Amino acid sequence: MAKTSSTTTASPSPGTPSPPHGLRDFYENPAVPVASGPSRSLRQARMLARALEPAGASGPRTVLDIGCGDGTAAATAAPLLRGHRLIGVDWSQDALTRARTRLPYAVRGELDGGGLPFASRSADAVLFSEVLEHLVDPDAALDEIRRVLRPGGHLMLSTPNLAAWYNRALLLAGVQPVFSEVSLRGIHGRPGTEVVGHLRLYTARALREFVAASGFTVVALKGAPFHGVPRTLRPLDRMACAAPTLASILLLHARRA
Numbered sequence: 001m002a003k004t005s006s007t008t009t010a011s012p013s014p015g016t017p018s019p020p021h022g023l024r025d026f027y028e029n030p031a032v033p034v035a036s037g038p039s040r041s042l043r044q045a046r047m048l049a050r051a052l053e054p055a056g057a058s059g060p061r062t063v064l065d066i067g068c069g070d071g072t073a074a075a076t077a078a079p080l081l082r083g084h085r086l087i088g089v090d091w092s093q094d095a096l097t098r099a100r101t102r103l104p105y106a107v108r109g110e111l112d113g114g115g116l117p118f119a120s121r122s123a124d125a126v127l128f129s130e131v132l133e134h135l136v137d138p139d140a141a142l143d144e145i146r147r148v149l150r151p152g153g154h155l156m157l158s159t160p161n162l163a164a165w166y167n168r169a170l171l172l173a174g175v176q177p178v179f180s181e182v183s184l185r186g187i188h189g190r191p192g193t194e195v196v197g198h199l200r201l202y203t204a205r206a207l208r209e210f211v212a213a214s215g216f217t218v219v220a221l222k223g224a225p226f227h228g229v230p231r232t233l234r235p236l237d238r239m240a241c242a243a244p245t246l247a248s249i250l251l252l253h254a255r256r257a
Contacts, residue, residue, distance in 0.1 A: 037227025038076060040158055040249050041129065045077035047222070047253050048125060048156045052084065060084050061124035066116070066145065067131030071099030071106060077127065078103075084124075089116065111141040118148045125154040132159045133179070133198045142214035149256040155216055157252045158224065162201035165236070165246040166229075177201075178228075192228065204245045207252055216254035223247025 052061050061084045065074040068088030078086055088099045088106035099106040109116040126145050135141050145155060160179035161167075167177035176182070176190035181198045202210065208218050223241035225234065226248030240246040 037225070038072075039227065040224040040251070041073040041076040043222070043224045044073070044127065044129060044156050044158055044251055045080045047220070047251060048077065048127065048154065049080040051154050051156075051219075051253065052081070052125060062087065062122065063125045063127065064089055064116075064118070064123045064148065065103075065127040065129070066090075066109070066111070067128065067134075068099050068103070068106060069095050069130075071102035073127065073129045074099075075102040111135070111144050112137055116144055116148055120147050121150040121153075123148045123153060124150060125156065128155060128157040130158055130160075132157060132202070133200050136199060138200060138210070139214065142211070142216070146215050146256055151256055153256045155211070155252075155254045155256070157207075157211065157254070159202055159207065159250055159252075160198070160226070161204065161223075161244075161247055161250045162206075163203040163245060164226070164248045165240045166233070166248075168246075178226075202250065204250055207250055211252060211254050215257050217257055219253040219255055221253075222251045224249040224251050 048063070052063075063081060063084055063086045065071075065077075065086065066089045068074050068090050071088050074086055074088050086103065086105070088096075088103045089109040090096050090099065090106070091108055091110045093108070096106050096108060107117060109118075126149060128145065132138055132141070149155065162177060162179065164178065167179070170177055170190075176188070178191055179198055180190060180201055181195060182188050184195060184197060187193070187195060204221060208221060212218055221244050223244040224247060225237045225241060229237045229248065237248055240248065244250060
């Protein structure tokens with residue numbers, strides 16, 4: 001949400017890479033952002049640290065950061081999860097190359113097709129940060145996460161809020177909401193400067209219902225600010241976190257049934 005103009009289009013120029021032919025080409029492009037703001041990452045990490053027992057009490061826990069991107073979210077969480085085993089997972093080779101500079105373990109895996117390279121009930125917790133909105137088949141993704149989590153295991157999920165406070169105002173003005181996208185090749189009808197490949201968006205109510213229908217028990221839903229909000233509006237964005245239904249980012253803690 002770095003610009004306030006309602007329409008921005010991307011025009012090819014000499015030396016510009018050719019437009020992506022599909023999602024795989026899009027996400028393997030090094031220019032595509034693969035990390036989100038530190039405030040969201042830190043809030044999510046604190047939620048997980050509170051949920052897990054200290055490593056000394058019952059041994060290390062296995063935490064998978066699925067869709068780890070360049071590893072910044074897992075690296076932010078690592079100091080709060082000392083003694084636990086943190087493993088980054090992504091299917092983008094470009095993202096994994098960057099993640100391995102920040103994490104001791106980063107492996108290739110997919111939420112569909114071949115599935116994740118982990119045994120059933122082998123993980124104690126899953127970080128799922130800013131991934132759900134990019135998926136063609138979110139139902140299959142949560143099925144696979146449920147498979148690798150042990151009973152009672154924790155899911156820490158974050159995703160943009162379609163009903164964020166500013167999106168409500170934008171819709172009233174006939175402007176495409178922030179976070180929503182109509183093309184992989186350019187921005188049309190909404191504020192912002194980056195195409196990031198969002199396919200699905202959730203309100204707080206929709207996210208709760210979707211996760212519960214996928215075999216999880218929702219423990220808590222909180223809000224987090226969005227790093228792309230203009231500086232002058234950031235105090236309002238932080239205030240909105242007190243009401244998750246209005247917050248920029250939804251942070252959901254659930255447990256495998």
